[in-house]
Amino acid sequence: MTTPSDIQAEVANLSTEELIVRVQALKKELNAIILAHYYTLPEIQQVADIVGDSLALARAAEKNTADVIVFAGVYFMAETAKIINPDKLVLMPDPGAGCPLADSCAEEEFRAFRAGHPDAIAITYINSTAAIKALSDITCTSSNAEHIIRQIPPEQKIIFGPDRNLGAYLVKKLNREMILWQGFCYVHDAFSEAYMIQACAMYPGAELIAHPECREEVLRHAAFVGSTAALLDYTVKSPSQSYIVATEPGIIYEMERRSPGKTFIPAPKDPSNPRSVCKQMKQNTLDKLYLAMLNRSPEITVDATLREEALKSIRKMLEMSA
Ligand code: 13P
Ligand code: SF4
Numbered sequence: 158m159t160t161p162s163d164i165q166a167e168v169a170n171l172s173t174e175e176l177i178v179r180v181q182a183l184k185k186e187l188n189a190i191i192l193a194h195y196y197t198l199p200e201i202q203q204v205a206d207i208v209g210d211s212l213a214l215a216r217a218a219e220k221n222t223a224d225v226i227v228f229a230g231v232y233f234m235a236e237t238a239k240i241i242n243p244d245k246l247v248l249m250p251d252p253g254a255g256c257p258l259a260d261s262c263a264e265e266e267f268r269a270f271r272a273g274h275p276d277a278i279a280i281t282y283i284n285s286t287a288a289i290k291a292l293s294d295i296t297c298t299s300s301n302a303e304h305i306i307r308q309i310p311p312e313q314k315i316i317f318g319p320d321r322n323l324g325a326y327l328v329k330k331l332n333r334e335m336i337l338w339q340g341f342c343y344v345h346d347a348f349s350e351a352y353m354i355q356a357c358a359m360y361p362g363a364e365l366i367a368h369p370e371c372r373e374e375v376l377r378h379a380a381f382v383g384s385t386a387a388l389l390d391y392t393v394k395s396p397s398q399s400y401i402v403a404t405e406p407g408i409i410y411e412m413e414r415r416s417p418g419k420t421f422i423p424a425p426k427d428p429s430n431p432r433s434v435c436k437q438m439k440q441n442t443l444d445k446l447y448l449a450m451l452n453r454s455p456e457i458t459v460d461a462t463l464r465e466e467a468l469k470s471i472r473k474m475l476e477m478s479a
Pocket of ligand 1: 209210211212256284298299300342370384385386
């Protein structure tokens with residue numbers, strides 16, 4: 158009899174090419190769609206049907222005819238896909254791949270935070286748990302936060318969380334006060350001003366582009382600030398031939414694919430805090446993705462009541478950013 162550990166051992170010996178062929182075959186057999194974030198490994202991006210930023214992936218989860226969604230990203234992304242599609246099987250190669258930013262915002266603390274500002278609405282970054290989405294009025298991503306906040310009457314107080322850097326960026330850009338939760342993404346928050354200035358001096362012809370999860374001291378030096386998809390789009394359209402990319406370096410795979418002649422330099426790490434790669438996104442390996450499809454497990458599940466509550470703020474986001 159073949160045991161799960163026999164299968165794992167067999168899979169460990171397969172080449173990337175063989176795994177890709179097997180994944181493609183299972184995709185047809187299961188009527189599955191593979192959604193992958195830009196920060197995943199290149200081989201995962203190669204087998205994915207849709208590679209996108211958080212908003213594009215939430216939209217793809219909403220509009221597809223597949224029976225099975227395989228989500229190569231972090232937990233909150235697969236959870237959001239399940240909330241949108243309660244009747245579909247949602248699989249994740251490694252459900253242990255959580256987003257530390259999302260996990261830093263605990264339900265009871267956020268509930269108390271909200272209670273401290275009873276006249277404020279809560280606009281919450283999609284990088285949050287279902288419980289936090291359920292406590293929020295509107296979900297947003299870095300692609301649509303600005304557009305959504307502009308639709309809120311100026312006299313309405315807003316709580317924004319959990320990312321303090323994205324929040325501070327929006328406060329400055331929109332000239333609008335918001336009450337910020339003090340969470341941060343360890344990947345983006347690790348970039349420092351001194352090393353960014355050094356990189357700009359080292360590559361004087363390159364444009365610095367940055368994700369708004371970076372600190373303000375970094376953003377102030379950037380020629381362009383935007384979500385992962387906006388940064389990608391910028392590099393395709395701008396005439397510049399080289400870029401210093403201050404976000405997770407996984408995006409460089411797609412930037413190079415879309416603009417073959419251009420040069421992309423990962424923003425330098427600060428040696429005192431060298432954490433500018435998202436370990437959790439890289440937990441999505443091809444063998445784990447194949448095994449998840451083969452075993453139809455690990456499956457993502459969400460409690461029905463929680464799902465209904467969290468869906469309201471996700472639906473509001475999709476309506477307001479349509
Ligand atoms: P976007 O995909 O919305 O740019 O967010 C970046 C990120 O850190 C995802 O976890
Ligand atoms: Fe979370 Fe940051 Fe990783 Fe995105 S890059 S999943 S925000 S830890």
